[in-house]
Amino acid sequence: MGRWSLNRCECGHSYGTMGGSDSRCLRCGSTKSREVRIFDDPQSLSEAVAASNMPKEIADELEKRISSYNLRLQKPHSAESHSSQHVAAMMDATGDDGQLTLSSLSRSLERMDIHGTTAEKLIGQAEFEGRLIREGQDTWSWLQQSS
Numbered sequence: 001m002g003r004w005s006l007n008r009c010e011c012g013h014s015y016g017t018m019g020g021s022d023s024r025c026l027r028c029g030s031t032k033s034r035e036v037r038i039f040d041d042p043q044s045l046s047e048a049v050a051a052s053n054m055p056k057e058i059a060d061e062l063e064k065r066i067s068s069y070n071l072r073l074q075k076p077h078s079a080e081s082h083s084s085q086h087v088a089a090m091m092d093a094t095g096d097d098g099q100l101t102l103s104s105l106s107r108s109l110e111r112m113d114i115h116g117t118t119a120e121k122l123i124g125q126a127e128f129e130g131r132l133i134r135e136g137q138d139t140w141s142w143l144q145q146s147s
C-alpha cells in the first residue's frame with residue numbers, strides 16, 4: 001500500500017505523491033507528470049523532492065565543490081594552487097647575485113603573508129626538483145632552465 005513516488009511535471013517541478021492519490025502538479029496544476037522514482041517511506045521521498053527542486057545554481061555549486069573536493073583527495077600534492085605564490089616569494093628572496101638563503105626566503109614569505117609552508121620546505125622541494133642548487137651552508141642559486 002504505502003507507495004511514495006517522486007513525480008516530475010512537464011513544467012520541471014518535482015513533487016511527491018502517495019500511491020494512488022491524485023498526482024496534480026503543485027506548481028502548475030498539470031497532471032502530465034512522469035513518475036521518476038518510487039520510495040518506501042515518505043522521508044526519502046521528501047529528500048528526493050527537495051533535491052529535485054534545488055535551484056540549478058545551487059546544485060551546480062554543490063557539484064563543483066564536491067568535484068574539487070574529490071580532486072583534492074586524488075591529488076595530495078595540490079599545493080599547486082599556491083605554487084606560483086611560492087615561486088614569487090622565492091624570486092623575491094633572490095638577491096642580485098642570483099642567490100637566496102633560508103633567512104631571505106623566510107622574510108619574503110612573511111612579508112608576502114604566505115603561510116602553510118616554510119622556507120626550508122620550499123627550498124628543499126626546489127632542490128629536489130632540480131631548480132635550485134646548494135651553493136653553501138645557507139645559500140642556494142637557481143639552475144638555468146633549459147627550454
Ligand SMILES: [Zn+2]
Pocket residue numbers: 009010011012013025026027028029030
Ligand atoms: Zn507543473
